[in-house]
Amino acid sequence: MTGPKGETSEDRDLPADRAFACPDCDRRWYYDRRRCPDCGRSSADAATVRLETGAVVATSTVETTPPDVRAPNHLALVRFDEVQLIAQAADGELSPGDRVRFDGSHRLRDGRERTDPRLVAIDEP
Amino acid sequence: MTTEVRVGGVGMTPFESDSGRSLVDLAAAAAEEALADAAVDPAAVDALHFGNALAEALDDSAGLANALAAALGLDGASADRIENTSATGASAFHRGVEGIGSRAAGGAGSDRTDVALVVGAEKMSAGDTRSVTEAISRLVHRREYAQGITLPSFGGLAAGAYLDRHDAPREALAAVAAKNHGNAVDNPVAQFRKPVDVEDALDSPIVAAPLRLYDCCPMSDGAAAVVLTRTDGGEPATDRGTEAAPAPRVAGIASATGTHAVAERPDPLSIDSVRTAGERVFDRAGIRPDDVDVACIHDAFTVLELIELEELGFYEPGTAWEATLDGDTALDGDLPVNPGGGLKARGHPLGATGLSQIVELVWQLRGDLPADRRVDGAETGFAINVAGFGNNSVCTVLRA
Numbered sequence A: 001m002t003g004p005k006g007e008t009s010e011d012r013d014l015p016a017d018r019a020f021a022c023p024d025c026d027r028r029w030y031y032d033r034r035r036c037p038d039c040g041r042s043s044a045d046a047a048t049v050r051l052e053t054g055a056v057v058a059t060s061t062v063e064t065t066p067p068d069v070r071a072p073n074h075l076a077l078v079r080f081d082e083v084q085l086i087a088q089a090a091d092g093e094l095s096p097g098d099r100v101r102f103d104g105s106h107r108l109r110d111g112r113e114r115t116d117p118r119l120v121a122i123d124e125p
Numbered sequence B: 001m002t003t004e005v006r007v008g009g010v011g012m013t014p015f016e017s018d019s020g021r022s023l024v025d026l027a028a029a030a031a032e033e034a035l036a037d038a039a040v041d042p043a044a045v046d047a048l049h050f051g052n053a054l055a056e057a058l059d060d061s062a063g064l065a066n067a068l069a070a071a072l073g074l075d076g077a078s079a080d081r082i083e084n085t086s087a088t089g090a091s092a093f094h095r096g097v098e099g100i101g102s103r104a105a106g107g108a109g110s111d112r113t114d115v116a117l118v119v120g121a122e123k124m125s126a127g128d129t130r131s132v133t134e135a136i137s138r139l140v141h142r143r144e145y146a147q148g149i150t151l152p153s154f155g156g157l158a159a160g161a162y163l164d165r166h167d168a169p170r171e172a173l174a175a176v177a178a179k180n181h182g183n184a185v186d187n188p189v190a191q192f193r194k195p196v197d198v199e200d201a202l203d204s205p206i207v208a209a210p211l212r213l214y215d216c217c218p219m220s221d222g223a224a225a226v227v228l229t230r231t232d233g234g235e236p237a238t239d240r241g242t243e244a245a246p247a248p249r250v251a252g253i254a255s256a257t258g259t260h261a262v263a264e265r266p267d268p269l270s271i272d273s274v275r276t277a278g279e280r281v282f283d284r285a286g287i288r289p290d291d292v293d294v295a296c297i298h299d300a301f302t303v304l305e306l307i308e309l310e311e312l313g314f315y316e317p318g319t320a321w322e323a324t325l326d327g328d329t330a331l332d333g334d335l336p337v338n339p340g341g342g343l344k345a346r347g348h349p350l351g352a353t354g355l356s357q358i359v360e361l362v363w364q365l366r367g368d369l370p371a372d373r374r375v376d377g378a379e380t381g382f383a384i385n386v387a388g389f390g391n392n393s394v395c396t397v398l399r400a
Helices: B023-038 B055-059 B064-072 B085-104 B129-137 B142-146 B151-166 B171-184 B198-203 B272-285 B302-311 B320-325 B342-346 B350-366
Strands: A018-021 A047-050 A054-062 A073-080 A083-088 A099-106 A116-121 B004-012 B047-051 B078-082 B115-123 B206-208 B221-231 B249-257 B294-296 B380-387 B392-399
Touching (some): A054 B206, B004 B085, B023 B064, B023 B115, B023 B221, B047 B085, B047 B350, B055 B115, B085 B392, B272 B380, B272 B392, B294 B350, B350 B380
Parallel strands (some): B047 B078, B047 B115
Antiparallel strands (some): A018 A047, A054 A073, A054 A099, A099 A116
């Protein structure tokens, strides 16, 4: 997938389970930027990739949330290879070290039309 | 000829939850107190720097620097407005110091500045809880905002990681809150002057686990101001100081930006902007962390006090919590931290906070304070004011 001409990754609103990828060096990043952090190529035509499996680094359950956000809001800091992000978890059961993936379709803030997946634990055999 | 910048006078209003005063009125009150403390006539002010973060979002105000200049009668002075979220006050101070230093050298577009007035003010009570929460939640990256992430969310994640990695007890965070609330009891400008013990902090409602209410700074109204003066190697033209001590000198000041999206930090307990600004300011001041006698650390959340103390080199990684429990950072400890109560208990009116840290250091270095508020013999003071959850930091070293 490429962005319309003239746009950068800063202009593109991706689903929660998607990261940007540089067409030249394949460097991945999650939080929009105007250029690839490794090779400096413009992010205007950055590809996007689905994040598959990550590892939980830290968690928090937030009780005091903005008015349009669920309370409590279960959050996890998760590392997906070279990409690290904070996202909503489906529940408060995650712990550091757990393996997770994105799943489901949820409205993350009231009033938003779009839906996004949340983090869920992967059942290890 | 060496140009030195000195803090010739300071002033601040009480920090409180609802001051009942306008933003400009708060700022003017602090400014007039600072001018009087410096024995400087408003007509002698060459430059006004006004720090405020949220006036447009909460108070429907604009053109603040000009309004304040008019209120104070600073006709003819240059004036500007500085905004850097939670570090607005320190960034305004930085601008003032740089303005005197650079203009002293002359050059195109440079008027000589002998006296600069730096004021920071915020009126967070101007908005209802929803609008304040919304305004502050907009400080995060937009993909973080989409997840409902707020600054306390970062605090909760970092606190959990800190306790987990260092096998520290939850009491370590509560001890920071208890210390800073205890320091505020005798500070007449502090927002909260009631003692809070470790058990109170541990029993308070959860905000962002493991952080509880007493781990988080409040929303505040308030203003703080300083008068900066310059010397060129001789006696300062407007340096009044006090009978007990001369006006403290700005030995170093440094700012640094860091990762905007908090999740992108490779280590959740590492804040690049804090470390970089700290290294720069210690280098510029020609001192080491163990030369510091008293420190004002940006404790918007208790865990930040611990992380910043470690990032700045005051303590080895993973040891600030033990130092806190051992009393090292208490008023009578080896490194008194936040003797005025910090953001935690003195309050956190965003635009004023960084300047209130400078005011506290000046009081300490001049020996103005009563014995139960004073760090005895303090000659070197350090302050760090942090924007957001560390995407920008400003460090200052003052010497008596």
